[in-house]
Amino acid sequence: MMYKNLLYELKEGIAYITVNKPKSLNALNNEVLDDLYAAFTAVNNDPEVKIVILTGEGKAFVAGADISEMVGLSTLEGRDMMIKGQSVFNMIETLDKPVIAAINGFALGGGCELAMACDIRIASEKAKFGQPEVNLGIIPGFGGTQRLPRLVGKGMGKYLIMTAEMIDAQEAYRIGLVERIVPAEELMGTAEKVAKTIMAKAPIAIKAAKLAINNGISLDVKTGVAYEAEIFVAPFCAEDRVEGMTAFLEKRPAKFQNK
Numbered sequence: 001m002m003y004k005n006l007l008y009e010l011k012e013g014i015a016y017i018t019v020n021k022p023k024s025l026n027a028l029n030n031e032v033l034d035d036l037y038a039a040f041t042a043v044n045n046d047p048e049v050k051i052v053i054l055t056g057e058g059k060a061f062v063a064g065a066d067i068s069e070m071v072g073l074s075t076l077e078g079r080d081m082m083i084k085g086q087s088v089f090n091m092i093e094t095l096d097k098p099v100i101a102a103i104n105g106f107a108l109g110g111g112c113e114l115a116m117a118c119d120i121r122i123a124s125e126k127a128k129f130g131q132p133e134v135n136l137g138i139i140p141g142f143g144g145t146q147r148l149p150r151l152v153g154k155g156m157g158k159y160l161i162m163t164a165e166m167i168d169a170q171e172a173y174r175i176g177l178v179e180r181i182v183p184a185e186e187l188m189g190t191a192e193k194v195a196k197t198i199m200a201k202a203p204i205a206i207k208a209a210k211l212a213i214n215n216g217i218s219l220d221v222k223t224g225v226a227y228e229a230e231i232f233v234a235p236f237c238a239e240d241r242v243e244g245m246t247a248f249l250e251k252r253p254a255k256f257q258n259k
């Protein structure tokens with residue numbers, strides 16, 4: 001698959017999507033958003049793809065929405081771009097397959113929001129995070145006001161959005177914005193290791209777990225637990241459940257067939 005603003009590679013079931021506009025620190029304009037939509041649609045439909053690793057080329061993961069494009073937009077065009085970005089990020093969040101963000105550098109504004117739409121965030125020690133939108137007279141519009149407080153809590157979410165403070169990877173890890181931090185040279189290797197760990201599990205269980213967490217998180221616990229009960233049934237009915245449990249009892253690795 002070829003994209004103007006992305007690099008794409010499929011290796012051993014892992015799709016690598018790299019935002020590739022390093023001159024503008026991978027800023028998201030309408031064209032990049034279209035490419036991301038096309039790429040994530042394609043990986044979702046490709047049975048060879050089991051998991052996705054999303055990263056950025058150069059010193060940024062993504063430094064935000066493209067300010068040079070946004071400055072000239074009318075109000076309606078700005079709204080359209082916001083809705084487009086939200087649709088792409090919602091799609092990533094609800095993709096059938098797990099998505100790991102390998103955050104190599106700046107993840108600011110729309111870049112931080114993009115990372116937050118992924119299932120798991122692994123950051124290089126060189127990564128920097130922030131929601132600097134209020135510096136530009138706007139608020140986060142690609143989901144940041146909703147996903148950030150859900151990850152780091154309401155107070156810290158407000159602090160980061162209202163102060164526009166840029167934080168380093170260590171602080172992002174401390175507040176729960178990322179799940180792992182590693183030296184820069186180990187970033188892709190660690191992301192691959194995590195991807196392979198997840199790929200070794202029953203795919204139907206991974207898909208169900210993602211669904212239960214994504215859709216349950218905004219419910220009260222009682223309703224969420226009832227929802228979990230509904231989702232629980234599908235993997236329990238699957239052949240892979242019998243294989244997983246039999247393999248445990250026979251003290252051998254499970255051979256999951258996605259059945």
Ligand code: CO8
Pocket residue numbers: 023024025027028063064065066067068070078079081082085106108109110111132133136139140141142
């Ligand atoms: N948009 C456009 N161009 C950018 C962006 C960006 N977000 N970030 C960096 N660039 C460009 C710079 O303008 C520069 O271009 P040039 O070489 O032509 O001058 C090039 O990338 C390199 O950047 P710097 O020279 O600034 O590199 P530094 O290492 O000195 O600084 C920073 C790196 C700190 C990341 C700095 O570039 C910066 O502060 N960038 C802006 C970060 C920002 O404010 N991001 C938030 C944008 S708003 C947003 O994301 C809203 C999302 C919702 C939008 C809804 C749709 C309407």
